[in-house]
Amino acid sequence: MAARRILSLWFPRLAAERVQRLRRDVVPAPLVVVGDVGGAQVLTSVSAEAEAVGLREGQGLRDATAIYPNLLTAPADPLNEARFLAVMRRWAGRFSPWVAEEAPAGLMIDLSGTAHLFGGEGAVLAQVFQDCADMGLTVRAGIADTPGAAWGLARYAQARMAPPLASGRSGDAIDQEARATRSRAAKRRGWERGGSPPQPAAAKGAEGAVISPPGRAREALVDLPLAALRLEAEAVDRLMRLGLRRVGDIMVIPRAALARRFGMQTLRRLDQAMGLEPEPVSPARPPMHFAVRLTFPDPIGLRSDVEAGLDRLLAPLCAQLRAKGRGVRRLAVQAFRADGGVAMVEVGLARAADSPDRLRPLIHLKLEQIDAGFGIDCLRLEALATEAVTAQQHRGQIDATQSAMAGAASGAASGVGQGAGQGAAHALDDLIGRLGARLGHEAITRLHPADSHVPAKAAQVLMAAWSVAHDGPWPAAPGPRPLLLMRPEPVDVSGPMEGRSDPPPRFRWRRREYAVRMAVGPERLQPEWWLEDPDWRSGARDYWRIEAEDGERLWLFFGQGGAVNDGWYCEGVFS
Template identity: 40%
Template sequence: MALADARAICPDLSTRPADLAAEATALASLRRWVGRYAPMVARDGADGLMADISGVPHLFGGEQDLREDLQARLERAGLAATSAIAGTRGAAHALARHGGGVVGEGRLAEGIGHLPVTALRIDQKTAEALARLGLSRVADLIQMPRAPLARRFGPGLVLRLEQALGAQAEPVAAEADPPHFGVRMTLPEPIGKQEDVMAGLARLLERLCAKLALHHMGARRLRLDLRRVDRAMAQVEIGLARPMRDAARIAALFAKGVDEVDAGFGIDALRLSAPVVEHLAPEQIGGGHAVQSDDALADLISRLGNRIGFDRALRLLPAESLIPERSFLLVPAAYAPPAAARQPAPPKRMPPRPIALFPPEPITAASGHPPARFQWRRMSFTTLRASGPERIAAEWWFDDPMWRTGLRDYWRLETREGPRLWLFHTPQSPDWYAQGEFA
């Protein structure tokens, strides 16, 4: 039904757009749950799951009981679902979308015979053509000879029919689970010494790094959960400046965190997981001078970031703005592209810029335009030379409180006392400020 028609019938109908991504995620988690019934579960279209339960039903007391168990659990979780069990994938698909139920062994033709032909996963055009010929039920198709059907409607219809009846094999293709990067270790006796925990960690890291290497991944964050004897959990989390799977280098970063953990009466289980991983292709080990230097620098950034915070180890990247404060970006070094990948700084064609920039500081006792004498930071200056003005207008598409005073006329002032300052004048609300210092 079109939305307009639905609104006409029920004016206060509330509607929400479909969130396909969220639905897919929900279906994926449901797929993991259905794993309790069968080893192989695959997604079936956007709204279904297909499980291969060969050899499973007797564990639940038969097919009927299995289906009832599944339905009861789904209902308890608040999910309205229809399920069907049949000998073939096609038949189960058709039945699940038309009321559900169980089709016994060898009774496929009767079980799905009463369903409309559209249940056979055929396209709209074929379905319409079949309806025009009066073939509306699957049972009508089953008795037809296959060769004329294939000649008239193409091989697709016959294939679907054969698949539903089991004459054509159609296995359940369960997709591979995404690899889980977590390893654990339970200890027969609790441990408390830092060296023991580090030794356990080294073993876990070895396994985790082997797994990461197998999947060509590198860890970006690592979490070590330590379970104490009294069931309390301690957690040590570290970040890495770039994806890494080198056990020895990672272990060194854990040392400080492990040192701070209170072991209480002892630790009897360790769990190491990598919540954030990134792709890391295999690399030539050893490498040249540049590679080793890069590695050592990344290690340094990891060490610094884990103590002072990764948002406090920064790199300066150029930005496209003429506003001095916004002409560069401070990006965490751990997430900044490596120097080689960055574009070289554009050639400087603008008037000289100061080496240090600070928030505008008011100039007092300014006389003249540009000021011939002024005071800044409680020091008096006499102007020797002034070059300017360079007018910079605010970016109107950003509301920057610092730029509410409007236009700025920047001057480079050389003082008799020595310092070369970057001053600006705001003509719209006349005042002088200092914002930078030149070399």
């Protein structure tokens, strides 16, 4: 069995170089990606040009602009950066089928048994660097027997210590006081003398490639800083305070003492890097894809032939969906014409479905948009968006009868019988789907109760295709509410009643004169003090139910209905 070999790729400037790829400047300028860290604007990624002028990752934006005033900046975009890393993962699939993402800017590739296909590990690295150079990306790479060792080599191999003297003694030892001896001693790096640990440095060309020979992971790790073990910053700081700065310093500590003083995670990371604890490379699962196609020996053009072809495709497509426990929410129908063109329509559903009987009527509504041209050679169905669906348990006759009786008894109070079966719910969803196919799903809305006593905010409008109907009776209002609500419209009250909060005997609204026969109120409503609403800046309103002599019933209030001064306004009409 071939020895396990792991390739770790690190893209230290992934975010900045992604932006540079989009800009495609002829002469690259210093560019940085700025993110919000602890409420401060910090450089999260810097380009090679920005690093050349003295900028670094983790630096404040104000300091960076002071160093280079003409600096180009771009906001951090974690979502698109993750998508770009996923694209790089698919590119790395050419070297091995086992590729895992190491967020935010790394890949882990299992090269076991595949490196010889490219001419060896050196040839693989050469191809990696060539491809990344063509894509305008900076990369560092490390190959070792374990993922932990490869990760550390890719990021910290340039921070390894200088080779020790032949005698194994350093000139800084306390018993070597001779000036000549100290002048010839090996110079130690700052982080070895007690300074800050080294940070991963950006790669430059092929210098960022390190290969550890098989079976020599210990030799590759012994001179690396502790951060190469993927330890938390707090754990690295505790170890460095005790003078433990290299991986080799903790290798000689007894395992029990190491776990007791620094935690099991430190011991676990060391074991993973040394290969004592297995650490698999788990590739990302491929996205679920549901599509079927049907090729015809001769082009077809009649609607009946297209419908017959779709009937043959719906059954296997729904079988694929049911096998994975999924239901389609958006379906694409593609018709490949004989002239090389492609006609496509999309069908949306209000609820995920895996039944041909629910998909077929919606597709037929869209068939008129498909231009057959000189004939259709191939039909293809693809589920663009799917959701998980759960199986519905069918009830027996006794349970169904009891539910129907209970729904009939409570139907008068709730307006919706509790015995409404799954078929009724599907019928409503199918109706929403058919209306959405004609009018657009954005045009089909439904009301949901909202937690507010303000009349205009008592209900919220939701898209029917992407929401669930309210389950249960509508919450009771504190008082009668009009059938039609509108924005407050001013009411003309002239005479001695102008400016008074008592209901006027006569008023004018919408160019009509009204004589009040009966007024019921007032009902005082207060706005939410924690919300800013321009229509409720005056505070409380006194609402009155007014019945005119001609029988029309209006909902009037006295207050500020979006105006500066108090006055009378009409906000609704009763049935």
